[in-house]
Amino acid sequence: xxxxxxxxxxxxxxxxxxxxxxxxxxxxxxxxxxxxxxxxxxxxxxxxxxxxxxxxxxxxxxxxxxxxxxxxxxxxxxxxxxxxxxxxxxxxxxxxxxxxxxxxxxxxxxxxxxxxxxxxxxxxxxxxxxxxxxxxxxxxxxxxxxxxxxxxxxxxxxxxxxxxxxxxxxxxxxxxxxxxxxxxxxxxxxxxxxxxxxxxxxxxxxxxxxxxxxxxxxxxxxxxxxxxxxxxxxxxxxxxxxxxxxxxxxxxxxxxxxxxxxxxxxxxxxxxxxxxxxxxxxxxxxxxxxxxxxxxxxxxxxxxxxxxxxxxxxxxxxxxxxxxxxxxxxxxxxxxxxxxxxxxxxxxxxxxxxxxxxxxxxxxxxxxxxxxxxxxxxxxxxxxxxxxxxxxxxxxxxxxxxxxxxxxxxxxxxxxxxxxxxxxxxxxxxxxxxxxxxxxxxxxxxxxxxxxxxxxxxxxx
Ligand code: ARG
Numbered sequence: 001x002x003x004x005x006x007x008x009x010x011x012x013x014x015x016x017x018x019x020x021x022x023x024x025x026x027x028x029x030x031x032x033x034x035x036x037x038x039x040x041x042x043x044x045x046x047x048x049x050x051x052x053x054x055x056x057x058x059x060x061x062x063x064x065x066x067x068x069x070x071x072x073x074x075x076x077x078x079x080x081x082x083x084x085x086x087x088x089x090x091x092x093x094x095x096x097x098x099x100x101x102x103x104x105x106x107x108x109x110x111x112x113x114x115x116x117x118x119x120x121x122x123x124x125x126x127x128x129x130x131x132x133x134x135x136x137x138x139x140x141x142x143x144x145x146x147x148x149x150x151x152x153x154x155x156x157x158x159x160x161x162x163x164x165x166x167x168x169x170x171x172x173x174x175x176x177x178x179x180x181x182x183x184x185x186x187x188x189x190x191x192x193x194x195x196x197x198x199x200x201x202x203x204x205x206x207x208x209x210x211x212x213x214x215x216x217x218x219x220x221x222x223x224x225x226x227x228x229x230x231x232x233x234x235x236x237x238x239x240x241x242x243x244x245x246x247x248x249x250x251x252x253x254x255x256x257x258x259x260x261x262x263x264x265x266x267x268x269x270x271x272x273x274x275x276x277x278x279x280x281x282x283x284x285x286x287x288x289x290x291x292x293x294x295x296x297x298x299x300x301x302x303x304x305x306x307x308x309x310x311x312x313x314x315x316x317x318x319x320x321x322x323x324x325x326x327x328x329x330x331x332x333x334x335x336x337x338x339x340x341x342x343x344x345x346x347x348x349x350x351x352x353x354x355x356x357x358x359x360x361x362x363x364x365x366x367x368x369x370x371x372x373x374x375x376x377x378x379x380x381x382x383x384x385x386x387x388x389x390x391x392x393x394x395x396x397x398x399x400x401x402x403x404x405x406x407x408x409x410x411x412x413x414x415x416x417x418x419x420x421x422x423x424x425x426x427x428x429x430x431x432x433x434x435x436x437x438x439x440x441x442x443x444x445x446x447x448x449x450x451x452x453x454x455x456x457x458x459x460x461x
Pocket of ligand 1: 023027083109110113317319321322323
């Protein structure tokens with residue numbers, strides 16, 4: 001097949017090079033954006049008198065036909081035509097001849113691909129934003145049902161202080177809220193229109209870049225032609241946002257894997273979200289959570305791959321940059337695959353409230369509160385810390401919890417201890433006295449949930 005750029009060549013491309021060079025296999029998914037961009041470009045060329053208006057009209061209407069033919073599965077893309085841009089241009093030219101050959105006036109594939117990738121990523125970003133809203137909703141709903149579900153909070157994976165499962169769930173709400181905001185922020189920097197940058201040095205044609213920007217709904221125009229074709233920061237930023245989303249889903253997945261173990265038994269995955277073993281009949285494995293945790297790795301890998309691909313590229317466009325697509329597409333596909341199953345796995349799992357409560361009661365999670373009790377009675381905190389440290393040591397030796405000690409045992413550690421200590425170290429008091437803004441007390445959690453619901457509603461508007 002004759003190449004669109006074949007004039008300067010006397011030999012045809014080696015078959016292996018055709019296969020090697022071609023990106024149609026993976027960039028065909030940008031067909032809609034490519035056509036939309038070309039329609040805007042052609043319309044502007046006609047308005048500016050750069051090409052005859054009749055040709056512009058022909059181009060626009062045939063591009064619309066090509067779009068519906070692609071969507072009807074009637075178009076076969078050619079490896080020889082290299083990429084989505086030249087495949088569509090070739091289809092157009094085959095169908096309308098000379099008018100089609102005028103489409104690429106004042107444009108290069110370098111600014112064309114920059115445009116298509118930006119538009120494609122913004123469309124995908126919108127879908128992921130919607131998924132994140134749902135994810136925030138899932139955690140908020142989980143919190144709503146568990147404001148009284150006391151569980152141990154951990155540091156170093158050692159029991160630390162009692163919290164509620166609602167508080168734990170709302171920590172994830174905060175993470176996914178930041179993910180949402182980060183993605184919006186990233187989209188703003190993607191929302192810049194690069195057409196008019198040409199191959200690297202702009203163009204001599206009187207293009208109306210503002211008109212193209214408005215037709216395509218971009219908010220800004222790139223301000224340097226070299227940067228316009230060689231900037232892929234927006235791809236890196238998105239890859240980074242997606243990595244952080246996967247990090248969050250992976251952390252909670254890891255917790256669910258731990259918590260669904262026999263040793264914890266804090267949660268039980270629904271049968272529909274678990275798998276069995278081919279040999280061990282008793283097994284019910286949290287494969288979904290494990291796969292999400294595992295898939296975080298490939299999304300991080302894509303980020304690393306993209307950063308490394310960009311690091312040594314001199315200005316402006318270089319073919320290395322074609323490698324951006326498979327990696328960012330894979331990150332997008334992975335996140336879109338994980339988030340819905342992550343959400344459904346969470347909303348169907350069973351919470352073993354009683355085991356969580358028993359877990360909180362073991363491991364002296366109320367030791368800080370016991371020390372605080374002494375502080376409120378006038379003892380300096382360092383002394384109180386030491387008194388309760390001794391008490392815990394005694395409890396370990398006698399296999400008792402702090403609240404199991406008799407008053408006599410209590411007072412052997414400090415004579416300022418009175419009967420009200422039992423209430424002060426109960427799990428309920430430990431949680432509900434932590435009534436600082438951002439704390440686990442029921443009152444604070446309910447406020448946090450209200451705020452979250454307002455934010456979620458704002459996102460839905
Ligand atoms: N398929 C190419 C890419 O993905 C399009 C731009 C090619 N430009 C060029 N001058 N070779 O980056």
